Amino acid sequence: MVAFYTALLSSMIVSNSVLAGYKGLCSYLGISKKSSSAFGMGVALTFVCFFSGLICWGLGFLLRELEIYDFMFTIVSILVISSLVQFTELVIKKFFPSLYKTLGIYLPLITTNCVVLGLALQVGAYTDASSFPEVLATVLGVPLGYFIVIMLFSCIQERLETSNTKYNFKGAAIGLVATAIMAIAVYGLGGVI
Amino acid sequence: MKNQVEKVQNTPENVAQPEKNVEKKGHDRKKVFLAGIIKDNPVLVMLLGLCPVIPATTSIINALMMFIAVLFVLVCSNLIISLIKGIVPKEIRIPVYIVIIASLVTVIDLLLQAYAPDVSNSLGVFIPLITVNCIILGRAEAFASKNSVLDSLLDALGMSIGFGLACLVIAIFREFLGTGGFTLTNPFNSDQSVSWLPLKDLALPVMVQGIGGFLTFGIIVGLFAWITKSKVPGKNSDTTLKSQYSTLKEIEACRKEGKETK
Amino acid sequence: MESQLVYTNFGRVKSKRKTSHIMLELTGALLVLFISSIIYYCIKGGADTSKLMLRLFLNTLVCYATAFAVEYFGVFFNEKTEIKEYSEVMGVNKWLVALKRTVTNSYFYVTPLITLLLFPIYTPVYVMFISILVGELIGKMIFGGFGSNIFNPALVGRMFATICFSADIAKATVVKVPEAWTISTGATINSFAQSGGWLNSYTESLSNLDLFLGNYRGALGETFAFLLIILGIYLMVRKVIDYRLTITYVLALFLFAFFMGLTGGHNFGGSMQYAFRQICFGGILFGGVFCLTDPVTSPVNGTGKVIFALFAAFGTAMIRYFGSAPEGVAYSILLANMVSPAIDKLLSHKTNHKLVYQYSAIAALSLLVLGSGIGTGLYVKGQQEKQEATPSTSTSQKVNENINVQLLVNSDVSLEGVIR
Numbered sequence: 001m002v003a004f005y006t007a008l009l010s011s012m013i014v015s016n017s018v019l020a021g022y023k024g025l026c027s028y029l030g031i032s033k034k035s036s037s038a039f040g041m042g043v044a045l046t047f048v049c050f051f052s053g054l055i056c057w058g059l060g061f062l063l064r065e066l067e068i069y070d071f072m073f074t075i076v077s078i079l080v081i082s083s084l085v086q087f088t089e090l091v092i093k094k095f096f097p098s099l100y101k102t103l104g105i106y107l108p109l110i111t112t113n114c115v116v117l118g119l120a121l122q123v124g125a126y127t128d129a130s131s132f133p134e135v136l137a138t139v140l141g142v143p144l145g146y147f148i149v150i151m152l153f154s155c156i157q158e159r160l161e162t163s164n165t166k167y168n169f170k171g172a173a174i175g176l177v178a179t180a181i182m183a184i185a186v187y188g189l190g191g192v193i
Numbered sequence: 194m195k196n197q198v199e200k201v202q203n204t205p206e207n208v209a210q211p212e213k214n215v216e217k218k219g220h221d222r223k224k225v226f227l228a229g230i231i232k233d234n235p236v237l238v239m240l241l242g243l244c245p246v247i248p249a250t251t252s253i254i255n256a257l258m259m260f261i262a263v264l265f266v267l268v269c270s271n272l273i274i275s276l277i278k279g280i281v282p283k284e285i286r287i288p289v290y291i292v293i294i295a296s297l298v299t300v301i302d303l304l305l306q307a308y309a310p311d312v313s314n315s316l317g318v319f320i321p322l323i324t325v326n327c328i329i330l331g332r333a334e335a336f337a338s339k340n341s342v343l344d345s346l347l348d349a350l351g352m353s354i355g356f357g358l359a360c361l362v363i364a365i366f367r368e369f370l371g372t373g374g375f376t377l378t379n380p381f382n383s384d385q386s387v388s389w390l391p392l393k394d395l396a397l398p399v400m401v402q403g404i405g406g407f408l409t410f411g412i413i414v415g416l417f418a419w420i421t422k423s424k425v426p427g428k429n430s431d432t433t434l435k436s437q438y439s440t441l442k443e444i445e446a447c448r449k450e451g452k453e454t455k
Numbered sequence: 456m457e458s459q460l461v462y463t464n465f466g467r468v469k470s471k472r473k474t475s476h477i478m479l480e481l482t483g484a485l486l487v488l489f490i491s492s493i494i495y496y497c498i499k500g501g502a503d504t505s506k507l508m509l510r511l512f513l514n515t516l517v518c519y520a521t522a523f524a525v526e527y528f529g530v531f532f533n534e535k536t537e538i539k540e541y542s543e544v545m546g547v548n549k550w551l552v553a554l555k556r557t558v559t560n561s562y563f564y565v566t567p568l569i570t571l572l573l574f575p576i577y578t579p580v581y582v583m584f585i586s587i588l589v590g591e592l593i594g595k596m597i598f599g600g601f602g603s604n605i606f607n608p609a610l611v612g613r614m615f616a617t618i619c620f621s622a623d624i625a626k627a628t629v630v631k632v633p634e635a636w637t638i639s640t641g642a643t644i645n646s647f648a649q650s651g652g653w654l655n656s657y658t659e660s661l662s663n664l665d666l667f668l669g670n671y672r673g674a675l676g677e678t679f680a681f682l683l684i685i686l687g688i689y690l691m692v693r694k695v696i697d698y699r700l701t702i703t704y705v706l707a708l709f710l711f712a713f714f715m716g717l718t719g720g721h722n723f724g725g726s727m728q729y730a731f732r733q734i735c736f737g738g739i740l741f742g743g744v745f746c747l748t749d750p751v752t753s754p755v756n757g758t759g760k761v762i763f764a765l766f767a768a769f770g771t772a773m774i775r776y777f778g779s780a781p782e783g784v785a786y787s788i789l790l791a792n793m794v795s796p797a798i799d800k801l802l803s804h805k806t807n808h809k810l811v812y813q814y815s816a817i818a819a820l821s822l823l824v825l826g827s828g829i830g831t832g833l834y835v836k837g838q839q840e841k842q843e844a845t846p847s848t849s850t851s852q853k854v855n856e857n858i859n860v861q862l863l864v865n866s867d868v869s870l871e872g873v874i875r
Contacts, residue, residue, distance in 0.1 A: 019403070020403060022244065022247040022248055022403060022406070023244055023322070024244070025243040025244055025246075025247075026240065026241060026242070026243050026244065026327050029240055029243070030240065035800065070303070071299050071303060072299075074295050074298060074299050074302070074321045074324060075292060075295040075296060075299060078291055078295050078324050078325065079288065079291065079292065079295075082287065082288055082291055083288070111287075111291075111325070112325045112326075112327050112330055112331075113325065114244040114322050114325055116325075117321070117322055117324065117325050118318055118322060121318050121321055121322075122318070151797065152793060152794065152796075152797050155796040155797040155799075155800050156605055156793070156796050158796070158800065159605065159796040159799070160598070160603075160605070163598055163599045163602075163603030163604075164533055164534075164598075164599030164600055164602070164603045165533075165597075165598060165599040165603065166419075166532060166533055166599070167418075168415050168416075168418035168419035168422065169415040169418075169597060172240050172411075172414055173411045173412070173414040173415035173418065174411065174415070174597065174598060175411070176407050176408075176410050176411030176414065177407070177408060177411040177412065177593060177597055177598075178598075178605060178606075179407045179411075180404050180405075180406075180407035180408040180411065180593070181593070181594070181605075181606045181611055181789065181793075182793050183403055183404045183407055184404050184611065184614050184615065184618070184789060185606075185614075185786055185789035185790045185792075185793055186790070187404065187614075187618065187786075188614075188774055188778065188783065188785075188786025188787075188789075188790075189773075189774065189778065189786070189790075190778070190779060191777070191778045191779030192773050192774060192777045192778040395581065397585065397619045398618075398619055399615060399618045399619045402618075404615075404618070408593065412597070415597075439544050441545075442544060442545060
C-alpha cells in the first residue's frame with residue numbers, strides 16, 4: 001500500500017510529465033490560455049491515460065509471449081490509443097451530449113499528446129506481473145500530475161496576460177520561461193518522496 | 194438569375210487564370226519550401242512538435258540525429274500519403290496515416306538502436322514519440338492528403354529543415370553554456386570524439402538539464418519573433434501617450450505661472 | 456505622477472504610502488543586516504579579515520553593477536516607445552529618462568542586496584555574477600520589469616546558482632573555527648540519526664545564545680536571528696511587509712518543530728527550546744521577512760496570503776527534513792509563488808459561500824502542517840531507535856553541502872584552500 005502511494009506521488013510531482021519528462025508540451029502551451037479548457041483537457045486525459053495504460057500493460061505481456069514486442073509495440077499501442085479516443089468520443093457524443101460540448105473538442109487532440117504514448121511505452125516495459133500496484137499508481141499519477149501542472153500554468157498565463165511583457169515575448173515564450181522556473185522549484189522536491 | 198449574372202462576371206478572370214497558374218506553381222513551390230524554415234517554422238512559430246526539442250538539444254550530435262530521424266519519417270510519410278491519397282477512404286484515413294507513421298518510426302528506431310546505440314540511449318523514449326509528433330500528423334492531414342507528390346515532398350523537406358535548424362540553434366546555445374564548449378562524438382563509433390572546451394571552468398551545468406532547456410527554448414522563441422516580426426499592429430499608436438505628456442507639460446507650465454503670479 | 460495612493464500593475468489600492476518609501480525602508484532594514492554582518496566578520500575574522508572584506512566588496516560591486524546594467528537596458532527594452540515619447544515631449548534626454556525610471560519605477564537597489572545576503576561571505580565572484588544576472592534577467596526583466604514577475608527574482612538567481620555551483624558554495628563556507636565543534640552532516644534524516652538525530656539538535660556545540668546571536672558561519676543575512684526578529688517586528692509595525700505572511704510562516708514552522716520534538720521524546724520545555732533552535736537556524740526568518748513578503752509575488756487576498764504562507768511552511772518542512780536538498784526555504788518559496796496565481800484565482804470572489812471554503816482550506820492546511828510535524832517526529836524517533844540498536848562505528852565527517860552551518864572538526868582550515 002505504501003508502495004502504491006509512493007509511486008503515485010512520485011509520478012505526480014517528482015517525475016512530472018511536463019517539468020521532468022518534457023512531454024505534452026504542445027497542448028500544455030496551446031490549451032492553457034483559459035482555465036476551463038485546461039480543466040477539460042486534464043479530465044479527458046486522465047480518462048484516456050487510465051484505460052490505455054492498463055490495456056497497453058496487458059498487451060505488453062501478450063506481445064512478449066508472441067515475441068514480436070520489439071518492433072510491434074509502438075504500432076500496437078498507438079492504434080489502441082487512437083481507437084480508444086475515437087470510441088470514447090462516440091460514446092460521449094451519444095450518451096452525454098452536454099459533456100461532449102465541454103470535453104469533446106479536446107479528445108482528438110489527446111491522440112497526438114506525447115503523455116499518453118509515453119505512458120504506454122513506459123508501462124509496457126514492465127515485465128513482472130506483480131508490479132500491478134505500481135502500474136496502477138503510474139497510470140493514475142501521470143495524468144493527474146499533468147492536470148495539476150496545466151491548471152497552475154493556466155492561472156500563471158492568465159496573470160501574465162496583464163503584465164508589461166514586450167510583444168515578442170508574450171504568449172508561449174514567456175510561458176516557457178515561467179515553466180523553467182517552475183522546474184527549478186520542483187527540482188528541490190527530488191528526494192522527498 | 195443571380196447565378197447567371199455571377200457567371201458572366203466571373204468569366205474574364207477565369208480566362209486569365211490558366212496563364213497565371215503556370216507562374217504561380219513555380220512561385221508556390223519555392224514559397225512552400227521556404228515557409229517551413231522561417232515564416233512557418235514548426236518549432237519557433239507554429240509551436241508544433243515541441244516534445245522532442247528539449248531532450249534532443251542537450252548536445253549538437255543529439256540534435257543532428259533527431260533532425261535526421263524526423264526528416265526520414267516526415268519525407269517518407271508525406272510521400273506515401275500523397276501517393277495513396279486517392280485510394281484511402283475518408284473515414285479511416287487517420288488510423289491509416291497513424292499506422293504508416295508508426296511503422297516508419299519503428300524502422301528508424303531499430304536502425305538507430307543498432308547503429309548508434311549511445312544516441313538512442315540518450316534520446317530514449319523520444320524516438321518512438323516521433324509517432325505522435327504534431328508536425329508529422331498535422332502535415333499529413335493538412336497538406337499531403339490534398340496536394341501533389343512533389344509539393345508534399347518540398348513541404349516535408351522545408352518543415353524538417355526548419356525543425357532541424359531550430360533544434361541546432363538551441364543545441365548550440367545549450368551545449369556552449371552548459372559544458373563550456375562543443376563536443377562532437379561520432380554517433381556510429383562513440384570512441385571518436387573531438388572537443389573544444391574553451392570555457393570549461395565557467396560552465397553552467399544546469400543548462401544541459403531540463404531547466405536550461407525550457408529557458409533557452411523560451412528565450413530563442415522570443416528572440417526569433419523579435420527578429421522576424423516587424424511592428425505589431427496596434428502598438429504604433431503612440432498619439433494617446435504624446436497627448437497625455439503634452440497636457441502634463443501644459444499643466445506644469447500653468448502651475449509655474451500660478452506660483453509666479455502669487 | 457505618483458499620487459499618495461499606491462498601486463501595483465494590477466490596479467489594487469493597497470495603502471496610503473508611496474511605493475518608493477516602502478522600498479527605501481526595506482532597503483534600510485537590509486542594510487542594517489549587511490552592516491552587522493560586516494561588523495561580525497571584522498571582529499571574528501582574525502587573520503583573514505582583509506580577504507573576507509575584499510571578497511565582500513567585490514561581490515557587492517558586481518551585484519549592484521550587474522543589476523543596474525540589466526535593469527537599465529531592461530527598462531529600455533520594455534518601455535522603449537513610452538520613453539521616446541516622454542523625452543520628446545518633455546525635452547529631456549531619453550537616457551536620463553530611463554535612468555530615472557530605473558531608480559524610481561524599477562527599484563533596482565533591492566534585489567541585489569537580497570541576493571548578496573543570501574550567499575555566504577566567501578562566495579566566488581563568478582557565482583555571484585551568474586546568480587544576479589540570471590535573477591534579474593530571467594526572474595524580472597523578461598517578464599516585464601517591476602510588478603510583472605511571478606517568482607521572486609533573488610530566489611530564482613540563488614537557486615540557479617545553487618544547482619550549478621553547489622560544490623563551490625559549500626567550499627565557500629569553510630573557514631576557521633576556534634573550538635572543536637562537531638560536524639554538521641547533510642539534511643537527510645539518516646545522516647542526522649547517525650550523529651545523534653535531529654531531535655538531539657545536531658548543532659550540539661552551538662549554545663542557544665550563539666545560535667540566537669548568529670555566532671556561526673552561514674549565509675550573510677540568515678544567521679542573526681535576534682536582529683531578524685527585531686527588524687521583522689519593526690517592518691510589520693510600519694506596514695512595510697504584511698504581518699499575516701511572516702507570522703503564519705514562522706509560527707507554522709515553530710509548531711511543526713514543536714510537535715516533532717514532543718512526539719520525538721522531548722518534554723515540553725525541551726520541545727520549546729528545540730523548536731526555537733529550528734527556526735533560528737537556516738533561512739526561515741530571512742525568507743519569512745524579506746522573500747516571502749514580496750507584494751508582487753504573493754496573493755492579494757488576505758486569506759489567500761495565509762494559505763500561501765502555510766503552503767510555503769509545509770514545503771519548507773518537507774524539503775528540510777526529508778529532501779536531499781540542503782535548504783528548503785528557497786525552493787518552497789518558489790513553489791508557493793508558483794501556486795499564488797491559482798490561489799488568487801480561486802479566492803477572487805468573496806461571497807459567503809466561498810468564505811466557508813476559505814476557512815476550511817486554512818484549517819485543512821494547518822492540520823496538514825501540524826499533523827506532518829507529529830508524523831515526522833514519530834518517524835525520526837523510529838529511525839533513531841533503529842540506529843541505536845545497531846551501533847555504528849562511523850565517524851563519517853564529510854563536509855556536506857549545507858550552506859547555512861558549516862562546522863569543521865579539529866582543524867584550522869585556512870582560506871588558501873578556497874580559491875576562485
